[in-house]
Amino acid sequence: MTPDALPLGPGSLVVVTGAAGAAGTAMVQHLAATGASVVGAGRQQERLDAIAATLGGSSSRFTGQVVDLLDADAVAAWADAVAASHPSGTPRVDGVVHLVGGWRGGSRFHDTTVADAEFLLDQLVRTLQHVSFAFHDHLLASPRSQLVIVSATAAEKPTAGNAAYATAKAAAETWMAALADSFHREQTDSVAAAAATTLVVKALVDDGMRAASAGKDFAGFTDVHDLAAATVALWDVDAATVNGERRVLTP
Numbered sequence: 001m002t003p004d005a006l007p008l009g010p011g012s013l014v015v016v017t018g019a020a021g022a023a024g025t026a027m028v029q030h031l032a033a034t035g036a037s038v039v040g041a042g043r044q045q046e047r048l049d050a051i052a053a054t055l056g057g058s059s060s061r062f063t064g065q066v067v068d069l070l071d072a073d074a075v076a077a078w079a080d081a082v083a084a085s086h087p088s089g090t091p092r093v094d095g096v097v098h099l100v101g102g103w104r105g106g107s108r109f110h111d112t113t114v115a116d117a118e119f120l121l122d123q124l125v126r127t128l129q130h131v132s133f134a135f136h137d138h139l140l141a142s143p144r145s146q147l148v149i150v151s152a153t154a155a156e157k158p159t160a161g162n163a164a165y166a167t168a169k170a171a172a173e174t175w176m177a178a179l180a181d182s183f184h185r186e187q188t189d190s191v192a193a194a195a196a197t198t199l200v201v202k203a204l205v206d207d208g209m210r211a212a213s214a215g216k217d218f219a220g221f222t223d224v225h226d227l228a229a230a231t232v233a234l235w236d237v238d239a240a241t242v243n244g245e246r247r248v249l250t251p
């Protein structure tokens with residue numbers, strides 16, 4: 001491994017899109033704890049500022065930035081600006097963890113509407129398309145980078161009530177497989193630099209959810225800190241090893 005290809009840490013720059021959701025704060029905390037600089041994106045500055053307040057000594061390495069990930073032009077311009085801020089002085093991005101989510105559905109097939117399906121395709125697929133187009137070349141410019149999404153077990157085992165959600169997650173997974181192929185084809189060196197990796201959970205749980213539902217056992221749920229630790233660990237292995245992988249975290 002060349003010095004430039006060391007795992008995530010001081011001198012690295014990672015982006016978390018959808019940083020203000022259930023998983024985002026833990027993800028930013030774990031990434032910032034490596035010494036990396038972290039840019040968190042969302043729609044509401046106050047929610048991003050609240051993340052900074054949890055980071056203690058790492059807070060100076062976190063920036064919360066408002067961007068509408070459904071606006072392709074805005075995402076492209078924002079990605080270029082983020083890459084230009086890389087601590088090395090050479091434009092690049094060492095990782096993007098895409099956490100934009102959403103859910104619509106019910107218990108029966110007809111509980112899901114076409115409007116629900118359109119909403120979920122926007123949230124789970126369109127935002128990923130914009131982010132991956134915008135950061136693709138900036139990730140390839142890194143000696144070791146990751147674009148990570150969190151999918152759901154529902155994508156391969158849909159139920160009547162989550163048809164639109166499962167369909168959108170399956171589409172996102174297919175998009176990631178194509179992105180992995182692009183990273184494989186477009187790497188400039190003989191050693192793969194960039195990886196597209198899909199982590200899969202049944203559902204996520206955090207301390208706030210546990211406190212709000214005392215007595216519920218959350219069986220099969222993945223704690224947001226376990227998700228964050230599994231994400232950070234992706235930088236410890238060669239990109240070629242995980243590029244295109246669908247890694248199931250659900251016990």
Ligand SMILES: NC(=O)c1ccc[n+]([C@@H]2O[C@H](COP(=O)([O-])OP(=O)(O)OC[C@H]3O[C@@H](n4cnc5c(N)ncnc54)[C@H](OP(=O)(O)O)[C@@H]3O)[C@@H](O)[C@H]2O)c1
Nearest residue numbers: 018020021022023042043044069099100101102150203204
């Ligand atoms: N939660 C689960 O049980 C579960 C299960 C399986 C998979 N996942 C996946 O895990 C990931 C994280 O889940 P989560 O529950 O933390 O996600 P989430 O809360 O649904 O979404 C995360 C954040 O995305 C932001 N966002 C939404 N639309 C946006 C837009 N157009 N532009 C910019 N930001 C936007 C929101 O920011 P604002 O707050 O600023 O509006 C929100 O806080 C998602 O990909 C989700 O699909 C979650």
